[in-house]
Amino acid sequence: MKNLESILVSPHLTLREAIDVIDRSGLQIAIVVDEQRHVLGTLTDGDIRRALLRQLSMSAAVSEVMQRSPQTALASASREEVLARMESRRILHIPLVDEQNRIVGIQTLRDLVFSRRKDNAVLLMAGGFGRRLQPLTSDCPKPLLSVGGKPILEIIIENFVTAGFYRYFISTHYHSEMVRERIGDGKRWNIDIQYVHEEEPLGTGGALGLLPKDQIREPMFMMNGDLLTNLDFNKLLDFHNSHEGVATVCVREYEHRVPFGVIDSDGLHISSMVEKPTYHYFINAGIYMLAPEIPQSVECGRCVDLPTLLQQQMAANKSVNMFPVHEYWLDIGQMEDFQRAQREVSGVFDV
Structure with missing residues (x-):
């Protein structure tokens, strides 16, 4: 071989x-x-x-x-x-x-085994204002900003298409007509794209209430439309299916270095002194797998953030698992992130 x-x-x-x-x-x-x-x-x-x-x-x-x-x-x-x-x-x-x-x-x-198309739906969040990227987003929704000559949203869709997924929902709000015009109905990728529109911003979880409930029968992907990652989505799906849970949250390790000596105390007495410590956390990577019962639980028009929905599931003793992402991952939230994406995209994606 x-x-x-x-x-x-x-x-x-x-x-x-x-x-x-x-x-x-x-x-x-x-x-x-x-x-x-x-x-x-x-x-x-x-x-x-x-x-x-x-x-x-x-x-x-x-x-x-x-x-x-x-x-x-x-x-x-x-x-x-x-x-x-x-x-x-x-x-x-x-x-x-x-x-x-x-x-x-x-x-x-x-x-x-021949590769098969998967029925799992993909919800891509493309309705944000992208205020931190103004003036680039003054007349363009952030998911349509071009990275390496191609809109971020198209890069995301093509990664899912390559992985075998063909059913998509795109949530829109800001400049929704531009998203619809650019992305279309999916025919150029041989996939099906439907749109759900938020008349008013409904939070990070509200778009789930706009989905046609009868079309969500398998665990579904949900992903922010401003992320660049070469994560293998089939790995995430396999992980979710092999671990009992109503949701899987992708996480990313985040390192925070304190530039000063940190002191712990008990009253007036110092109990420890650590010079410029480094702390490690897991942060939300903005990619999820959700069991059908989660979108089924969100009423149409309800304003709610996804962490709130997941907290409610955990309060009901439902398992929410996490999936560490060590692959390339970039949240394009600020101008320096956008500039970094331009430098790195050709080495990671086929654009």
Whole structure:
């Protein structure tokens, strides 16, 4: 297999280096081998996300995170045997080995099964004013701002189309006619696009109440229309489907460095002193998977923010999960973000 060498890694490699290997190969997996090419383990996107959730350092060794007892198949096994094992174990890749457990190839589920179009709907939020990007947004809605010669919203749609999704809703408010005119009904991408219009801003969750409820039967995507990311949306869908929960919120690690010494105290007495500490948080990345019951719960015309809806679900003992995003991600909220997008887009997207 021509891509095999590109996914073989040493157990001593760092997670940061392993992410580069996984991203470059496009196979979503790395095979951990020793010098004789014996399979020691596997490392997937999911393994790395779980490590991030444990706040493991990106300089940690692959051996700390890898799956040490991966599923493998003999290279002599039939296609039917390999497919049956992958489907029963719900895995996307399986290393092919010889009798001595040395790697000789890899089989992917996508190679074995024809890609199918997915029925999950995608709601893209494109109604904001984009005030922090004025004067660029004075006469243009932010999702239509051009990055690398293409509107942000088109880049988002094309990423979803590539992933196999064909049912779209676009929420509009500010300069809605410009969005409709530019994006159209989706025929040029062979997809279906419907619009829901907010006469007045309804908050980040209010557009859910405008959706045709009878058309939301599967978990749906919801994403801000001003984000650039090369996240694999099928990974997010697989994660959501494999974890019980009414919603999955994509999160991004955020680092905050305090430029001063921080002092904790007990009354007048200093209990600790830390010089210029760094704190790590998970922030909302503006990409969601929602079970149908969430849009079903929002009345038409209700003004509500999505975090409020999710808090209500959690108060009702419903699970809301988070999905760490380590891929390229940029929230184009301010002028410096827009300028950064212009510099970086050609290296990340096909524009």
